[in-house]
Amino acid sequence: MPSGMGWHRDFGQGGARQTTVFEPIADPLLVERIRACVTTYVEPTAAAIDRDNRYPRDEVRAIARGGFATLSLPAHYGGEGRPLGDTVAVFEEVSRASGAAGASLITSFLAQTTIALYGTPTVKQRYLPRFGEGLVASFAMTEAAHGSDVRHLDTKARLDGERWIIDGAKAFVTSAAAAGMFVILAETDDGVSSFVVPRDAPGVEVEVGKGASTFGLRNGPHVTVRLIAAMIPKDHLLGIEGKGIKQSAICLDHSRVLAGAICIGIARAAVEGALQFARTRKAFDKHVIDFQGIQWYFADLVTEIEAARHLVYAAARAVDAGRDLARLPAQAKLLASRVAVNAASQAIQICGAQGMLESLPFGRYLRDAKAYEIAGGSSEILKNTIAEHLD
Numbered sequence: 001m002p003s004g005m006g007w008h009r010d011f012g013q014g015g016a017r018q019t020t021v022f023e024p025i026a027d028p029l030l031v032e033r034i035r036a037c038v039t040t041y042v043e044p045t046a047a048a049i050d051r052d053n054r055y056p057r058d059e060v061r062a063i064a065r066g067g068f069a070t071l072s073l074p075a076h077y078g079g080e081g082r083p084l085g086d087t088v089a090v091f092e093e094v095s096r097a098s099g100a101a102g103a104s105l106i107t108s109f110l111a112q113t114t115i116a117l118y119g120t121p122t123v124k125q126r127y128l129p130r131f132g133e134g135l136v137a138s139f140a141m142t143e144a145a146h147g148s149d150v151r152h153l154d155t156k157a158r159l160d161g162e163r164w165i166i167d168g169a170k171a172f173v174t175s176a177a178a179a180g181m182f183v184i185l186a187e188t189d190d191g192v193s194s195f196v197v198p199r200d201a202p203g204v205e206v207e208v209g210k211g212a213s214t215f216g217l218r219n220g221p222h223v224t225v226r227l228i229a230a231m232i233p234k235d236h237l238l239g240i241e242g243k244g245i246k247q248s249a250i251c252l253d254h255s256r257v258l259a260g261a262i263c264i265g266i267a268r269a270a271v272e273g274a275l276q277f278a279r280t281r282k283a284f285d286k287h288v289i290d291f292q293g294i295q296w297y298f299a300d301l302v303t304e305i306e307a308a309r310h311l312v313y314a315a316a317r318a319v320d321a322g323r324d325l326a327r328l329p330a331q332a333k334l335l336a337s338r339v340a341v342n343a344a345s346q347a348i349q350i351c352g353a354q355g356m357l358e359s360l361p362f363g364r365y366l367r368d369a370k371a372y373e374i375a376g377g378s379s380e381i382l383k384n385t386i387a388e389h390l391d
Helices: 005-010 028-041 043-052 057-065 084-097 099-118 121-131 244-280 292-321 327-356 362-371 379-388
Strands: 137-140 156-160 163-173 181-188 191-198 204-207 223-233
Touching: 028 043, 028 057, 028 084, 043 057, 043 099, 057 099, 084 099, 084 244, 084 292, 099 121, 099 137, 099 181, 099 191, 099 244, 099 362, 137 163, 163 181, 163 191, 181 223, 181 244, 191 223, 191 244, 244 292, 244 327, 244 362, 292 327, 327 362, 327 379
Parallel strands: 137 181, 156 181
Antiparallel strands: 156 163, 163 223, 181 191, 204 223
C-alpha cells in the first residue's frame, strides 16, 4: 500500500475529525455535548446527505431532541435562554461534519427567530415548542422575478374577516421539501408584511422544478412554494403590518452570524483533514507536514480561521447587545465565507491527487464553502451593507 493510503482508509465517510486544533470559544461543556451528538448522528451520514441530495431529517431531529436547536429560546418555549454565541457553537460543530446539515438548521432558526421576536403569544405558544421536537421551517422571501430585492413583491396578502388570503409564489426556498411551516413575505395594503404559513394550510403547494438542485449545501432541491388563495388565521401576521422588510433585516442579521459559523465549521473540517493527511503522508522520505512550505500553508490557514471565528462570535455578542446589528453580522459572514473557500481550496492543494478524490470530502468542502458566498446574502450584498453602516 502506498504511503499515506492508510489515512485514506481511516478518514471515514463523514469527513470530520475526532481531534481539533481549535479550542472552544463558547461554553466548553456545551461544545463537548454538541460534538458527542454530531459524532453519533451527523458524521456517519454526512457524505450520503451530499451524495443523495436529501434533507437530513433524522439528523436534524436528533440535534433538536438534544436541545441544541432551541438554545436561545426562553425556557417556557423549550429553550435555555442562552446567548447567541452558544448557538454559534452548535452551527460550527454541526457544519464541521456537514455543511448541508448546518444549512438545514439555519432555515428553521430564521423562522424560529422571526416568530420569537414578532409573533403573537398564541402563535409563539403554538409553534416555538415544536422546534425542540424537530419542526422543520423555511424562510420564504425570494421571488424569481426580484431576487434579493424584497421592496416590491408579486406575492400579495389581503385580510378577509378573521383570515388572511395570500396569492403568489416564492422561489429558491431552502429546506422547503421537508418544511412543515413557512415564514413568508407578502405585500399588503400597508406594505411588505411577514406571515406564518403552515404547510397544510389550504392553498399551499410545494413544487420541485427541473434543475432545482445545487452543487453545494445539498440538503434537497430548492423548491417553489405556491400560494393559491392560501388561507391562514388573522393572528398569523407577524408583528405590525407593513414592517416586514425591517423585521426580515433584523432576523437576517441573526442568521448571517450563524451562516458565518457554518463557514467556520467547513473551513475547520478542510484544514483539519489536510493536517491529518500531512502528518501521515510521506514524500521524499519525510512526512508532508515537515516541509516548510506546507507548514506555512497551515500557519496562514489557522490564523485566518481563528480571526474569522472571533469575528463571528463578536458579531453574536453584538446581536445579543443590540448594537452593530447590520454591520458586524455582514462582516462576519463576508470574511468567514471567504476564509472557508480559501481553506477548502488550499486543503485540496496540500493533499494533491488525493484531495481530488470523490471518495474524500474535500470537494464537498469547496462546493459548500463557495455556495455560502452566495446563499444567505451574497458577498456583494454584504459589502453594500457594510459600506452603508460605516458612520
